[in-house]
Amino acid sequence: MGLRAGGRDVRDAVLGLVPTAVALLVAAAVLDGLAFSSSWLALLIATVLGLVDAVVLPVLRVLAGRVGAVISLLLGIAAQVAVVEAALVVVPGVTVSGWGTAAWTLLIVSVVLAVTRWLAGVNDSSYLVADLIHRGRVRRRSPAGGGGEGVVIVQIDGLPFPVLEVGTAAGTLPTLSRWIRSGSHDAARWWARVPSTTPAGQAGLLHGTNDGIPAFRWYDKEAGRLFVANRPADAAAVEARLSDGRGLLAEGGVSISNMFSGDAPTAHVVMSRAGSSFGLGPGKAYVRFFASPFVLVRALVRTIGEMVKELYQGRQQRLRGIEPRVSRHGSYVALRGLTNVLLRDLNVALVAEHMMAAAPVIFVDFVDYDEIAHHAGVLRPESLAALAGLDGVLATLEQVADAAPRPYRFVVLSDHGQSQGATFRQLSGRALEDAVREHTGAGKASTLADTRDAEAWGPLNAMLTELLGKSKLGPNPGHGAAPDGDRPELVVVGSGNLGLVWFPRRTGRVPIEELGRLFPGLIPGLLGEPGIGFLVVDSARGPLAVGREGVHVLEEGLIEGTDPLAPFGPRAARDLARVAAMDNAPDVYVHSTLDERTREVHAFEELVGCHGGLGGWQNEAVLVHPADWPLELEPGETMLYGADAVHRQLVRWLADCGARKSLR
Structure with missing residues (x-):
């Protein structure tokens, strides 16, 4: 042998x-x-x-x-x-x-x-780790010495469960399909609560709570500034507030390309630690990627190839008249190449390094599918090709596991799903901030608006912040704290098909009764806009979901007229009541309609694929886990509800397999 x-x-x-x-x-x-x-x-x-x-x-x-x-x-x-x-x-x-x-x-x-x-049609990442695999086979695996199994948790950002089902049924995801068909792994849905965004999802998964994260970006009246979760300084502030020091990765874990660290002792390209003394992590972990002949340069060559491919695919989408679609020009072309090739290859190399070092648990986020689906569409060929590439990454890591000094089990999950549809601007001919200004009479100069795509710039900013100093690529409306007298009259931001509106010069949440006196045209005006389905506002009776023909009193469960939440399923009211109770919730949540024929929603950013609210597949996240690791559901639930529930399940699994000593 x-x-x-x-x-x-x-x-x-x-x-x-x-x-x-x-x-x-x-x-x-x-x-x-x-x-x-x-x-x-x-x-x-x-x-x-x-x-x-x-x-x-x-x-x-x-x-x-x-x-x-x-x-x-x-x-x-x-x-x-x-x-x-x-x-x-x-x-x-x-x-x-x-x-x-x-x-x-x-x-x-x-x-x-x-x-x-x-x-040759070879699209895997094995060239990145071939030497590690060969050396590992030569050394052979030694017994883990009581350390138990290690766990690699791979997050495929934004993957909806129905898309996983399509890929495994079609066989276009051969690794995942083999795992599921063989019975080694089970695939389960979990419910990504509102806000169905990466910061809320990762905070819940890695730290067990996402309280105080009402969207991807939000205005904090007390601080007097706009927070954007993928800015390193803001991510650090959020983690400092949420962390109890016992996150998912606290016991010797490694966090790679995530928004938050999970309290990992070792973190690479993690936004909350970019710019800190932790930096990008220990330099020796990067040596193979940076120094091995032809690895880094090949990744750079493939990055350029990805940019050329994006130009071609975007043009084909326009020529074929595919709808809905958004513009795919400008900086996105470069961003796709950098995130979907260079960052992916770096992530694979880093994960492999730590597997060969016998790390007990590794959590890595791959943004490839999410990024392309935002701009191309949820089930478009280029999005599915990116997903197939990530399936190839799993095959590569499986080879590394065979050569690693300890046995590894794999968990594959997503932080949320994704939905599709024409944007609010395409339906109405204007941005959300323009509609709010019209219905409130606010001046353009006194409005702070941020409805541009900023999510994808986060991983790149985390890397460049360390390599080049403070870096803020992508949309940046400016969000430093301002004295009360300099605060804008109006703040409007977009987070997928969830819009948020604040009146910063007024303390606390402004209830609907006061909004009616101050801006009598705001509520009826917004509800009359194409693509807007309902608003969530505070009131003397608690938070309300207000639609064109009815009101849902969220705390009491009472419905007056037609329920505006009916198209969004039985979990909608519970989700919205929770986020409406957050201290930094907006004065007005604006939510898109849901087309009951196509299941399409409408983003308040210029993204054809989006997530942040309710409707479509954005709340149907993925959890693929070893079949002999049972799910423990709450009474009355058919799936894990919320990222915090998934966190608790992951902690139990880590403790059971020996990758973690304590359930706390």
Whole structure:
């Protein structure tokens, strides 16, 4: 058995050298300063590259352990060129003109390898971790020494349960389909409560509570400023308020590319820690990605390819007249490439590093599907292709688990689902803030509005904040605290198909009785707008859901006239009563309509796929878990209700498998 395994490793190693050797021959044909006396030398150089890399990486790992990710990046880039130069110099019969030629060789080989994998239809991430897998197989797994199983929790951001069902039934998600069909895993729905957003979902999943997060962004009257959850400083403030020090990852866990840390001792690209002394995490974890020959450069090449693909797919959507759709120009093109290739590859490399280090629990967020679905649509081909790519990531991590020093179990979940539909602007011809201004008489200069897409910029900002200092890419309306006299008269923000309106110069929540006196045209005016289904406001009777033809008294459960919440299901009233009771809830929640024929909703941002409120698939989140780990539902519930309930379930599972010592 050992000889057969060893032979397989040798075969895999040799086959892995062939593409690199071919790419080196292409580089020699293109570059004047590079020549081989024999074509067979390319295979020898590829072998030497691997050997030199194996010697250099441990040294870099020691150096990087003393510095942060920024120095690791610089060391890694220098090391890549140096490794290529060394391999070319060491092998006799090779002519190389200098460091510049080595750098160009690195680039050309990376391009050729990336194009070759694309032409061959290979779309997995195994090239990122191939050396880890080979080394792990050689070492073989040693007993975990009483440490129990480890757990890798993979969040596929924004994946609705019905889309998972489609993918597994069609077989286009082969890894997840195999897990579910084989009976090793079960797939369950869980209900993502309002607000069905990433900050609320991740706060609940990682810290067990999301109280005080009324939307993706909100105005805090007491602080006198706008909070945006994916700004590092705001994420840090939210986590400081919610954390009790015993989050999901508190016992030796690792948090990767999340909005919050889950109290993990080790965190990489986590928004709440970007800019802090924790930074991007220990520099040594980045060494393989930054320093291994052709890995980082190949990721950059594939990033550019993703941008080109987006330009083509966006144009095809326009030419074919696909509706509903939104503009896919501008900065989104670059953002898609950076988040869906570079960040994904970095995440895979980081997860693999910590699996090989036997971390007890790892929680990582992949934003690929969510980001593309926002701009292309929930079930559009490019969105499903991104989901298939993430299924390939699971296959890669499964290979890493086979070589890791401890056994690992996988949990795959989403923080919310996603719904689709034409935007409010497309229906009405104007933005929500324009409608509110008209119905209140507020001036444009005294209005703070933020209804642009800001969610996708968060992971990139978290990375750049550490690499470049304070970074705020993407929409930024300005949200510093202001003296009372300088406060805007009106604040309007969008959070998917949930809009929020504040009157900052008035203390506390402004009840409907006062709104009627101050702005008599506001309530009827907004309800008369196309695409607006109901409003949630405070009153002497508590929070009300007010529709065009009826009112739902949320605390009492009384309905006067036609229930405006009827199309949104039996959980709608409970969800809205909860968020309406939050201290920083808006004076007016504005919620879109739900088309009962198409199940479409209407975002107050320019996004064709959205989440934040109710309706469609946005509340139907995913939980794929080992089949021998039972779900423990609350009495009367058919699914886990809320991210906090999923958190409690995850904690129980971690404790049962030995990845956590305490249920607290």
